[in-house]
Amino acid sequence: MTIRTLGLTQGKFQDPLAASGLNQNVFSALARRTNLVEVLDISLSGWRRWWNASIHWSPDRDRWRERFDLNVWSFTQLSRMAGRELSQRDGSFEVVLQLKTLYSPGYPVGSWPYAILVDNTYTLSDRHYPPWAPMKPTERDRWLKLERATYHGASAVFARTQWVRQSLLQDYGLSPDRAVWVGTGCNFNPHTLPKKKDLDDGRTILFVGKEIQRKGLPTMLKAFKVVHQQMPEARLVFVGRDLAVQQSGVEVQGKVTDRSHLRRLYEQASLFVLPARFEPCGNVVTEAMGYRLPCIVTTAGGIAELVIDRETGYVIPPDRPDILADCILDLLSNPKKRQQMGEAGARRVTEELNWDRVVERMLPYLLQKPPGMGHPG
Known part of the structure; x- marks a missing residue:
């Protein structure tokens, strides 16, 4: 019954x-x-x-x-x-x-x-x-x-x-x-996504979050400064709020309510980063994994359980821009690792995180x- x-x-x-x-x-x-x-x-x-x-x-x-x-x-x-x-x-x-x-x-x-x-x-x-x-x-x-x-x-x-x-x-x-x-x-049907990732340009980092301090944007910006010095072609796409960020390589998308536009941003990214200072679960992480993105998150809350360290991405301490920069550079310089981690994350969403x-x-x-x-x- x-x-x-x-x-x-x-x-x-x-x-x-x-x-x-x-x-x-x-x-x-x-x-x-x-x-x-x-x-x-x-x-x-x-x-x-x-x-x-x-x-x-x-x-x-x-x-x-x-x-x-x-x-x-x-x-x-x-x-x-x-x-x-x-x-x-x-x-x-x-x-x-x-x-x-x-x-x-x-x-x-x-x-x-x-x-x-x-x-x-x-x-x-x-x-x-x-x-x-x-x-x-x-x-x-x-x-x-x-x-x-x-x-x-x-x-x-x-x-x-x-x-x-x-x-x-x-x-x-x-x-x-x-x-x-x-x-x-995952707050969309992962079975509707493309079976492979074709749009990875090898240089785009995606950050999604409205609460600037809690989500760790200051840490992200410090880490990206180091990344951009070593990889001038790298770009950071920030979705969440309309902020005036005067930093080379940073692109502020602001608040995005159009799901088709957000989908394109996920599809075009090379990796996803959420260096939160506190994050109970993090819906955006499972979304990013569904889009076959390797994810870098922190140990600050339940978010750490979503990513399998060194299998679907990296799990690092919060407030450590030095470690974050190293992980980003590692993934941007290693297309095969990005692909393997992204595929592993997508399987995890399809099989478990749904x-x-x-x-x-x-x-x-x-x-x-x-x-x-x-x-x-």
């Missing part, structure tokens, strides 16, 4: 840009294996959105964005909203799958069986990248209580990386049978009985 599922997320399910394509691809894969009744967008709107923005305003736009999403008032409002929506549909579904833990599926939690897919926890952000943990101690403690109760009320918490699974076990006290590694996927495999790992746990009625307090 096919399980009747219902999805909870933020952003429109069919929007290919929402959550970098995560919403569309996760729930499309879920629909192929279950009877997906509906996907609900649990987002603040109207006066609630205005109020949340106004009471958490900050002159620092990035901090304002984090405060907008991460606060107890928003968590409670979204949880109640989710509860109302689920009450109206009670009986039409057997289990809820929620993406992320910015709210709980009801308030208090526990009225419906549910599972959550996560790539990060507040504790990990607080420990490794404080800009993503903007709360003061009193509110942080209230948030952690809510977050913990939401995890403990779930039938299963699906971890996209072993890195976040360890946090669920050690920081939140989940039992190993309910903190379940399921892996992650959402159908993720949902396949979820299925045995979706109807697992919850341990009891959680209560955020």
